[in-house]
Amino acid sequence: MKRKYFAYPYIVWMILFIAAPMLFIFYYAFNVNGTWTAEKFLDTLKNVSYWKTLLRSVLMAFGTTAICLLLGYPIAYILSNMKKSVAGFISVLFFVPMWMNFVLRTYAWSAIIEYAIPDLFNMTRSLTATSTGRTVAVLLVLVYDFLPFMVLPLYNTLSKLDKSLLEASRDLGANGRTTFFRVVLPLSIPGIVSGITMVFVPAITAFTVPALIGNGNYSLYGNVIDDAFKINPEYSIGSTLSIILLVFVLISTLIMNHFDTDKEGGSIL
Amino acid sequence: MKRFGRSLKYVYLGVMLLFLYLPIVYLIVFSFNSFHVNRGNVDYTNIGKCTGFTLSNYADVFTGEAGKALLLTLEIALISSVVATIIGTAAAIGINSMKKRSRSAVLSVSQLPMVNPDLVTGITFMMLFAFVNSLLANVNIKISDFGKLLIAHISFSIPYVIFSVLPRLKQSSDMLYEAALDLGCSPFQALLKAVIPDIMPGISSGFIMALTMSLDDFVVSYFVSDLRSTLSIYIYSRAAHGTKGVNPALATIIFIPLVTMLLIVNLRRLAKEREYEIQNKKVKMKK
Incomplete structure (x- = not known):
């Protein structure tokens, strides 16, 4: 018996449960009540409000990713420069919250934003009463949820960095800042890229955070899709929106893969 | 100046840790708060005002729907990650020889499942199971919510197992398998006795990954399950506006075992590293 046969149960499983079900999205986008038509698909594409929500979600995801990178890079950098035993312990502290149920953590934030912050600052009404306030609140919780996912790949890359390169840079006359910008930062690009991929795409589709923060008065692209499938089921709209999302994810994955030189093995394209 | 920079680093890490633990600590503090509105009625939405100390939240946490949801989550996580580890390890061995x-x-x-939102x-x-169930309705069978959750969780976990086992397989030599065959093992025995022990660290980290993905999943379970709630679904439905909120004692119930487990694992690793260091020193001294 050849060893490669061991992969066959998995291949069958993947075709049945991952690849084939993707076809349903295309089926429901172009098939309304048993007849094939592109009418609903085009109607949904022409609806400006969906595109506005997508734009808002993409901007929100950009903001989340940028803030996570700005906050997370120093964390990973400091940890990678610590003594190994100490860094190991502290880094575990940073990743423990990832294991706590994230819906529960989001719920806790909604309580903090609705009750604790107004109490603390003597505000007469809650932060989420205005639309700007809701945006800030959703952004805050998204950053909170995704920060560990940014720190983890950055820490992995930075801690594997060859320290003799830093010494070499210093020997050649570079000061601390030059060493950081010309040696450390370029070498950590694989970590930055995988951090961004781990935050950006999930942030576009995040629908739990906007649903729970601000009493559900703020909606992102994920909420619109959720609405089209679960709350007011209209599969043709939901499927079309999912196709747009998939195209978007595909494009951003392609862009990210272009920057990622470190990857080995198969990539999606 | 250098000293100042160093303490600044610790302050930054401290502030970030505070940010990460704030909601968890918040829930744990309020898990001792009394939420009784009037006789027998409990309303958890009032998380933010202290209305008296009580331990009754802990008594309530295991009864009713929350207890059921916790149990279902653990069942699904354990079964799905065991199955995913078996299929995934076999798949990795197969893929490696392709x-x-x-x-x-x-x-x-x-x-695909890792890149796909x-x-x-x-x-x-959701659409797959609706379709299959409509086909099965002719013969009066139905895939239950438990079955659906199990299939979905196994499917999204397998790739994580494969990607933790494969690097380990690449490090391990192909000769190992050949040698076992030469020494009279059947191919199956060779895998079981030579290859698998060698890649065990990869398998166990794959299992942990699968377990984590399953325990933490909300979105897939939410779309797949109609009637039965995992912990995430339960919390989501109770957290929505206009409901009675979530019992904050749940946070403690999840947090304490988690921290204990991680501490044990890490202390053991630290002890091992220390032992290794001491041994290294001894070897150097002998030289």
Whole structure:
């Protein structure tokens, strides 16, 4: 018996449960009540409000990713420069919250934003009463949820960095800042890229955070899709929106893969 | 100046840790707060005002729906990660012995559930099960919510197992398998007795990954399950506006075992590292 046969149960499983079900999205986008038509698909594409929500979600995801990178890079950098035993312990502290149920953590934030912050600052009404306030609140919780996912790949890359390169840079006359910008930062690009991929795409589709923060008065692209499938089921709209999302994810994955030189093995394209 | 910079680093790490633990600590503090509105009625939405100390939240946490949801989550997580580890390890061994082209084809498909937004994964599962159940309705069978959750969780976990086992397989020598065959093992025995022990660290980290993905999943379960709630679904439905909120004692119930487990694992690792260091020193001294 050849060893490669061991992969066959998995291949069958993947075709049945991952690849084939993707076809349903295309089926429901172009098939309304048993007849094939592109009418609903085009109607949904022409609806400006969906595109506005997508734009808002993409901007929100950009903001989340940028803030996570700005906050997370120093964390990973400091940890990678610590003594190994100490860094190991502290880094575990940073990743423990990832294991706590994230819906529960989001719920806790909604309580903090609705009750604790107004109490603390003597505000007469809650932060989420205005639309700007809701945006800030959703952004805050998204950053909170995704920060560990940014720190983890950055820490992995930075801690594997060859320290003799830093010494070499210093020997050649570079000061601390030059060493950081010309040696450390370029070498950590694989970590930055995988951090961004781990935050950006999930942030576009995040629908739990906007649903729970601000009493559900703020909606992102994920909420619109959720609405089209679960709350007011209209599969043709939901499927079309999912196709747009998939195209978007595909494009951003392609862009990210272009920057990622470190990857080995198969990539999606 | 240097000293100042160093303490600044610790302050930054401290502030970030505070940020990460704030909601968890908040819930744990309020888990001792009394939420009784009037006789027998409990309303948890009032998390923010202290209305008296009580331990009754802890008595309530295991009864009713929360207890059921916790149990279902653990059942699904354990069964799905065991099955995913078995299928995934076998798949990794198979993929590793494939030729380059078919290997990269299989690996590309394996990345699909990892790259795909979980929202889309959840929706496709929902439509798949609706379709299969409508076919099965003719013969009066139905895939239960438990079955659906199990299939979905196994599916999105397998790739994580494969990608933790494969690097380990690459490090391990192909000779090991050949040698076992030469020494009279059947191919199956050779795998079981020579290959698998060698890649065990990869398998166990794959299992942990699968367990984590399953325990933490909300989106896929939410779309797949109609009637039964996992912990995440339960919390989500109770957290929505206009409901009675979530019992904050749940946070403690999840947090304490988690921290204990991680502490044990890490202390053991630290002890091992220390032992290794001491041994290294001894070897050096002998030289």
